[in-house]
Amino acid sequence: DGGITQSPKYLFRKEGQNVTLSCEQNLNHDAMYWYRQDPGQGLRLIYYSQIVNDFQKGDIAEGYSVSREKKESFPLTVTSAQKNPTAFYLCASSSTGGGSGNTIYFGEGSWLTVV
Amino acid sequence: AQSVTQLDSHVSVSEGTPVLLRCNYSSSYSPSLFWYVQHPNKGLQLLLKYTSAATLVKGINGFEAEFKKSETSFHLTKPSAHMSDAAEYFCVVSDPGGFQKLVFGTGTRLLVSP
Numbered sequence: 663d664g665g666i667t668q669s670p671k672y673l674f675r676k677e678g679q680n681v682t683l684s685c686e687q688n689l690n691h692d693a694m695y696w697y698r699q700d701p702g703q704g705l706r707l708i709y710y711s712q713i714v715n716d717f718q719k720g721d722i723a724e725g726y727s728v729s730r731e732k733k734e735s736f737p738l739t740v741t742s743a744q745k746n747p748t749a750f751y752l753c754a755s756s757s758t759g760g761g762s763g764n765t766i767y768f769g770e771g772s773w774l775t776v777v
Numbered sequence: 778a779q780s781v782t783q784l785d786s787h788v789s790v791s792e793g794t795p796v797l798l799r800c801n802y803s804s805s806y807s808p809s810l811f812w813y814v815q816h817p818n819k820g821l822q823l824l825l826k827y828t829s830a831a832t833l834v835k836g837i838n839g840f841e842a843e844f845k846k847s848e849t850s851f852h853l854t855k856p857s858a859h860m861s862d863a864a865e866y867f868c869v870v871s872d873p874g875g876f877q878k879l880v881f882g883t884g885t886r887l888l889v890s891p
Contacts, residue, residue: 666820668820702786702883702884703883704867704881704883705867705879706881707878750818752820754821765811765823766823766879768820768821770820771819771820773818
């Protein structure tokens with residue numbers, strides 16, 4: 663079945679550590695996204711990528727980094743510079759072209775907790 | 778700049794009664810509008826979307842929404858609530874053009890009692 667796979671589902675980070683969240687899609691989508699969700703708030707865009715080897719900062723990119731070496735993969739690294747990383751992280755993808763209205767599909771999310 | 782406002786943070790209904798989740802948007806363009814549903818600790822699932830075709834949009838699980846440009850609204854409705862509808866619902870607006878950048882509302886939690 664086609665879809666988006668995020669791993670791990672739950673991750674604990676110690677102060678000062680970098681951690682990487684994995685996101686893989688087999689939908690053949692060109693565009694991929696990372697969102698952060700905090701309780702009682704909507705989703706906020708961290709980074710997005712429209713094509714391989716290219717990505718742009720979203721609204722809250724500070725303290726995060728990404729890479730897009732393969733079409734199907736878009737890992738997110740939460741660095742020690744991110745002061746409040748505890749949140750639910752959602753990866754998403756969509757096809758591009760044809761203007762707006764393309765459906766964005768989401769993975770099941772990853773919980774990151776700082777201990 | 779685009780924005781979306783979900784007018785209720787929580788809505789409580791009884792099973793079998795109608796559901797109304799309210800959403801107002803602001804956009805300088807002709808927007809695309811979406812409703813997504815999120816069950817606890819899960820990703821978001823698309824319920825329905827409006828992309829400048831018919832103003833009454835039918836989605837999955839009996840949900841529908843009506844685009845009203847004059848009122849800048851895109852309210853979500855369902856004639857009869859089911860226990861499985863209890864979840865968080867997000868109204869979303871996107872820019873027209875080649876790239877899909879979404880702006881999310883803060884969500885409405887739907888509670889369904891027996």
